[in-house]
Amino acid sequence: MDMAEVVVVGSLHVDLMVKLDRIPMRGETVIGGFFKISPGGKGANQAVAASRLGIGVAMVGRVGADIFGEMLLERLGAENVDTGHVVRDPTVHTGVALIMVDKRGGNLIAVSSGADERCSPSDVDAALDTISQAKAVLLQLEIPQPTVEHAINSAKRMGSLVILNPAPARALPKRLLEKVDILVPNTLEASFLSGVRVHDVPSAVRAGRRLLAMGAKNVLVTLGRRGVVALTERETIHLRGVRVRAVDTTGAGDAFCGALAYGLARGMRLHEAAELANNAAALSTTKLGAQEAMPTLEELHHFMTSNGRARRLGKPLIPHS
DSSP states (O other): OOOOSEEEEOOOEEEEEEEOSSOOOTTOOOOOOEEEEEEEOHHHHHHHHHHTTTOOEEEEEEEESSHHHHHHHHHHHHTTEEEEEEEEETTSOOEEEEEEEOTTSOEEEEEEOGGGGGOOHHHHHTTHHHHHHOSEEEEOSSSOHHHHHHHHHHHHHTTOEEEEOOOSOOOOOHHHHTTOSEEOOBHHHHHHHHSSOOOSHHHHHHHHHHHHHTTOSEEEEEOGGGOEEEEOSSEEEEEOOOOOOOSOOTTHHHHHHHHHHHHHHTTOOHHHHHHHHHHHHHHHTTSSSSGGGOOOHHHHHHHHHHTTOSSOOOOEEEEOO
């Protein structure tokens, strides 16, 4: 296994999905659904997204000593993700999400985090040698916040770039935000964290500036089909959305984060890595599934070349004084 240039600290779980004509009412049974088991967890999804682009990736997390944990480890191994720092915990089950989806795409989801809730600072400490060699450390909030904070502190101490996808949204202390190099919220997360309701590009700019003031060094607010707003201390850039025929948006945000980590670890400037990530997220929506839909570097290069975005980057909207 090559040295990991990207380390992902986060969640691994299994999605158990049933597609039905309609979601059952309370106390009702609806028969005739389609069933699928898929690997998931924002951490594992983002690790696969980065690895498929051809960079060394290591995963830090926790699964149960059960068949689902074994399945997740095998899947990550097949995707060339180093799982040497994924703990197999015999005292708890692997995290699972129970998902019901109706024919219109509406869903009902119940999550039992299981081993994800046991991911601990000691798990991070066991991976310090790997983290010390990484160029970027990528985190989310599906594991306990003390573990996230410990991982960020460790990464900063060792000189790694820290990328935080604050999902699912929760309150974050200023002391944590001040150590984040790139904060990557979507509209809901940016609204929650900043107190500014994000619904378009101007409101994303306002929210992003508030998050910069709260301590984050750089902010990328992802806007789905509207693209992404990138904010630094010096300038604000809007990268417009990429038009595709989407069939499944599951995991698009994870595709963005994984591709962003890849680009930054490979030395791209922030707006260049964000443009790459913007396209990776759009391309991922053209396939079903989350991890299954993450593009390879060859697919992404062909996509960006064919739609004329291989060299087209956003222009500053509002230079900062």
